[in-house]
Amino acid sequence: MNFSTIRKANWIVATVLLATSGMLATSCSKERGAAVEQADNHEGTNIVLSVKGINEGSDNTVKQASNKSKSAKLQVESFADVDVVSAVDNNVPFKAAASDVVQSRNADGTVAAASTGLRAAALENGVTYRVYLYSADGTQLISSKQYSVSGPDLTISVTPGTTYKWVALSYNNTDAIPDVTVANPTLQLPENKDVLYASGSITIPSTPGTDVTLPITFAHKYSRIAIELNTMGVFGNMVSGNLAVSNLALRSAALNVATGALTPSATTFSPTLNWSSFTNIDPAYSDAKIAYVYTAGTTALNNVTVSVTNLAIKHADNVDRTFATTAPINISFNVTPVLGNSHRLLANIVESPLTSTGSTVKWSRSNLYYTAGHNPYRFFANNRQRSEANSYFAYGAILPGQFQSMTAYADPCAQVYPQGLWRKPSHADFSTTAYVSSNALLTDVLQNITDLLIGTKAPNSSPSPASGSTTGNYIQYTTTSGTGNSAFDAASNNLRFYYNGQLARVNVLDPNFLTLDLTAIQALLGLSYGREAALWTSDPPNSILGLVNLGTWGYLAVTKQPLLTGRIATAQGTAELLSTVSLLGINVASSSLKNVRCVRTN
Numbered sequence: 001m002n003f004s005t006i007r008k009a010n011w012i013v014a015t016v017l018l019a020t021s022g023m024l025a026t027s028c029s030k031e032r033g034a035a036v037e038q039a040d041n042h043e044g045t046n047i048v049l050s051v052k053g054i055n056e057g058s059d060n061t062v063k064q065a066s067n068k069s070k071s072a073k074l075q076v077e078s079f080a081d082v083d084v085v086s087a088v089d090n091n092v093p094f095k096a097a098a099s100d101v102v103q104s105r106n107a108d109g110t111v112a113a114a115s116t117g118l119r120a121a122a123l124e125n126g127v128t129y130r131v132y133l134y135s136a137d138g139t140q141l142i143s144s145k146q147y148s149v150s151g152p153d154l155t156i157s158v159t160p161g162t163t164y165k166w167v168a169l170s171y172n173n174t175d176a177i178p179d180v181t182v183a184n185p186t187l188q189l190p191e192n193k194d195v196l197y198a199s200g201s202i203t204i205p206s207t208p209g210t211d212v213t214l215p216i217t218f219a220h221k222y223s224r225i226a227i228e229l230n231t232m233g234v235f236g237n238m239v240s241g242n243l244a245v246s247n248l249a250l251r252s253a254a255l256n257v258a259t260g261a262l263t264p265s266a267t268t269f270s271p272t273l274n275w276s277s278f279t280n281i282d283p284a285y286s287d288a289k290i291a292y293v294y295t296a297g298t299t300a301l302n303n304v305t306v307s308v309t310n311l312a313i314k315h316a317d318n319v320d321r322t323f324a325t326t327a328p329i330n331i332s333f334n335v336t337p338v339l340g341n342s343h344r345l346l347a348n349i350v351e352s353p354l355t356s357t358g359s360t361v362k363w364s365r366s367n368l369y370y371t372a373g374h375n376p377y378r379f380f381a382n383n384r385q386r387s388e389a390n391s392y393f394a395y396g397a398i399l400p401g402q403f404q405s406m407t408a409y410a411d412p413c414a415q416v417y418p419q420g421l422w423r424k425p426s427h428a429d430f431s432t433t434a435y436v437s438s439n440a441l442l443t444d445v446l447q448n449i450t451d452l453l454i455g456t457k458a459p460n461s462s463p464s465p466a467s468g469s470t471t472g473n474y475i476q477y478t479t480t481s482g483t484g485n486s487a488f489d490a491a492s493n494n495l496r497f498y499y500n501g502q503l504a505r506v507n508v509l510d511p512n513f514l515t516l517d518l519t520a521i522q523a524l525l526g527l528s529y530g531r532e533a534a535l536w537t538s539d540p541p542n543s544i545l546g547l548v549n550l551g552t553w554g555y556l557a558v559t560k561q562p563l564l565t566g567r568i569a570t571a572q573g574t575a576e577l578l579s580t581v582s583l584l585g586i587n588v589a590s591s592s593l594k595n596v597r598c599v600r601t602n
Helices: 003-032 059-071 445-451 518-528
Strands: 045-058 075-078 083-089 118-121 128-135 141-148 155-158 163-170 186-188 196-203 212-220 223-233 236-246 253-256 262-264 288-295 301-315 320-323 329-335 342-350 368-370 377-379 438-442 461-464 474-477 479-481 495-498 532-536 542-544 547-560 568-577 579-583 586-590
Touching: 045 128, 083 329, 128 155, 128 212, 141 155, 163 212, 223 236, 223 301, 301 342, 329 342, 438 547, 461 547, 461 568, 474 568, 495 532
Parallel strands: 045 212, 223 342, 438 568
Antiparallel strands: 045 118, 045 155, 075 083, 083 342, 128 141, 128 163, 163 196, 186 253, 196 212, 223 288, 236 301, 253 262, 301 320, 301 329, 368 377, 461 474, 474 495, 532 547, 542 547, 547 568, 579 586
16 A cells, blocks of 8 residues: 555544544533534525514504593693603604604604504614523523624524424623523523513424524513603703613513523612713703613612703793703603513603783693694793794694685694693683683674774783873783793783784685794785784684574684773684685685694693
8 A cells, every 4th residue: 555545544533533523522421511612604504594673563452542532531741940741651763774654753752553463673784792692492692692683694594304403592782692502501691681582482394404584572571760861842952961760669670581581680679860861862862861761670670750840941032941951841651560561651842821900721832833843732831922923723624725625624732742831722711701802703804903892991901002102912811820931921821912913814825824924924814913903712603692503612802992991902702704615526624724722631
């Protein structure tokens, strides 16, 4: 036998010995319960990982929560210069995974369900997770490897014709995920982290070389508590503030990776939350900020208190406003955590109202206006005489400068965030003992200055100016609450209805009405601008003062100077005719255009 033949034989023997020793090592390793990590992308069969997101429940669940939230009486608490509408619900906002419909937020802050089935939240690129591959009965750990979302080499080498149990674990960040062994399958989980867990079984086809995709949808293992501070109800972005959260007694836990069982710790911890702990829900706006905490505990958390001071706001009208300068805003919540569920503690900062002598009706401090886009229904930052087109509404319309279908009456005040806190005033709210001296039939808007109001002083009212000119720019009522608020000026601290006028009833509206400048709008308002305040009520068409099923109520105030009484402000409830016209085949209510002043529902 020559040398080359001997060398070839030795290589064959060596190869067999190496292969045999590898098999023996693998067998012994499994017997000891140690994890064996196999190489990826080998020539053979692979599991290909695909992270779908985090299970945030179904659309039906959210719809039920949303409807309940809207129908329930809002919890309102008053502070020195602002009110707070608070709620505890499960409507935690999230960024939807690419495969789902992007979720929007209702005006009341709830998540708007847009499709059926699972709603999955996205995991950011770079988030780490570990996949543990077990034998089908969960007794042997075959492999364990850490991956990252959208990272490379998202495969696991497997044997054709085999069934495996798999487990995926993440902390929803870039932290390393520890390994485990069969002998010690338990991990001590970190405090206050979003522990994500998923598990299942997968059967590999018998045909060699067939890759199998494993879609992973994580679930929250802990209870997630979201604390949201929202200033959409004061119509501005948060600029700065001081914030603290107390009475959070949370627990971490140990996790059996193979079974998913949690063992909560016997002791609690209290995380520190301050202004910097809160981030913007929508990166484009800072009027809704949120912070998250996580707990394995399931006992009730009582009197969780969010305390806010020196909350600086930039109103959408570019007016700076600061709340809680002299006393903190303290909002308390009670919540019972449920493992795997998300809970939201929502604190909506909203404008406080005004009340006046002889009435308990709570009025907004300025008129309503609409601007398309984010948080579209707002109150003007400062109450003053103005003729912006986006503050003149037709009867029953929720959009300014547009007629409304006769069968689709809506209330624009009800659209103000949070939905359900404000409404349009009724005719009864303009009580004859508090606001108007009488009720009368308005037949012609253009003639009412001289013909309608003839000199009876409105209850508890005064004109502006008090003397001198026979005209003025507002009627003011004796204000009993809401005055002296340092966050507002004097015009907004008193119940004033400015003489912004109204547009006469027409059958056709300029389609470019909302883009008209102030001069053009004032020309359309005619003599009424600067001489009368005209407001809508919420009353549906009815038989009033001879207007059979086509009449509704409004409010009208002017300044008069009768010979015997001197200068006064006078106001009446006005019964007004509504006519029906057809625009684009839809029957709509042709009406005058007036301002809307909202009142509180509670």
